[in-house]
Amino acid sequence: MPNYINHICLTVSDLKKSLDFYEKVLGWKIIHQDKNFAALAPDTKATKDFILGLGTYRDYKIPKNKFDRNRIGLDHFAFMVGTRQDLEKIEKRLKRLKITMEDNGITDDGFGGTGIFTQDPDGMKVEWHLRK
Numbered sequence: 001m002p003n004y005i006n007h008i009c010l011t012v013s014d015l016k017k018s019l020d021f022y023e024k025v026l027g028w029k030i031i032h033q034d035k036n037f038a039a040l041a042p043d044t045k046a047t048k049d050f051i052l053g054l055g056t057y058r059d060y061k062i063p064k065n066k067f068d069r070n071r072i073g074l075d076h077f078a079f080m081v082g083t084r085q086d087l088e089k090i091e092k093r094l095k096r097l098k099i100t101m102e103d104n105g106i107t108d109d110g111f112g113g114t115g116i117f118t119q120d121p122d123g124m125k126v127e128w129h130l131r132k
Contacts, residue, residue, distance in 0.1 A: 005055060007039075009053035010124065017121045018054050023125075024097055025090075025118075026079070030050070067123040078115065078124035087130050091116055 012018040019038045023030065028040040037055040067074075081087050091105045094116065102117040109115040109129060114127045 005050060007051035007053055009055055010056050010120075011057055012054050012120075012122050013055050013057075014121065015054060021099075021121050022052060022054065025094060025099065026052075028092075038114065076089075076117075076127055078127035078129040081130050084114070084130060087116060088129060089116060090128050094118060 009044070015036065015038060019030070019033070019040075022028070022040055026040065026042075028042055030038055031051070032039040034043065039051050039053045041051045044047045081090065087106055092100070094101055095105070099118055105112060106116055109127070110115075110131045113132055114130045118126050120126055
């Protein structure tokens with residue numbers, strides 16, 4: 001039986017812009033890149049780590065509307081952090097990068113945890129989550 005998620009692939013409108021965003025906010029390494037796809041991981045071994053894939057539209061047609069979390073499909077995704085100090089470091093990094101955060105930074109996530117919520121260049125909601 002599976003016990004963890006190996007990777008998530010996001011369809012993005014601008015690969016360069018999205019790759020730049022995720023590389024900077026996560027501090028992860030690019031482990032693969034070509035014209036229409038890139039993959040990032042916490043380190044370059046990436047054999048057991050989570051991988052984030054970014055790709056352009058498969059039919060190469062840009063939809064009229066950007067991401068809408070109120071439609072069927074992805075609502076948001078979250079990266080787990082281990083400590084409050086880790087969350088504070090991420091908050092400082094996002095502020096330094098001038099990336100807007102909901103509630104201006106660290107907030108109660110409403111489900112017994114603490115998190116930071118922001119959006120990527122296509123408007124997908126991204127969370128950094130700390131379980132209490």
